[in-house]
Amino acid sequence: GLIGKTDIIQELMFDESLPCGQDWDIYVRIAKHHKIGFVPKNLFQYRIGGHEGITSKGEMISVEGFGDRLASIRKHRAWLGEKHYKSRIAKQILLMLPRRTNKLSWVRYSAREAGWYSTVRCITLLSLAKVNRRFYFIA
Secondary structure (H helix, E strand, O other): OOOOOHHHHHHHOOOOOOOOOHHHHHHHHHHHHOOOOOOOOOOOOOOOOOOOOHHHHHHHOOOOOOHHHHHHHHHOHHHHOHHHHHHHHHHHHHOOHHHOOOHHHHHHHHHHHHOHHHHHHHHHHHHHHHHHHHHHHHO
8 A cells, every 4th residue: 555745646646547557656656756664554454356456357358458557567667677677577467377368378478578587487486485375374
């Protein structure tokens, strides 16, 4: 969630031209010009789910229609640097891979957009995270 000074939020506003990633985009733009902090307590409740959410729609989108969802990352390519840019692109494309049909198409798409190194690294890290979650819940 985003909690900030009203004047800063009003100055930057959400970029409504982005089909998704508006929250991430504003975090980046705030970080470029202002100090960011972390509050280690729950300050609001997070709503999970909802069939009309951007994430839910992303689960149903085809490979061919996914490019627009990368706009917020592309917007900040120079700021991220090439390594982090490719890593973020691969993660965005592959995050829902277990729930997708035609998985190979998604892997190829990630390789085309982020390169094979970032694609394989992302798949490896996502797989390790899944294994670690299983061990965490078993313990």
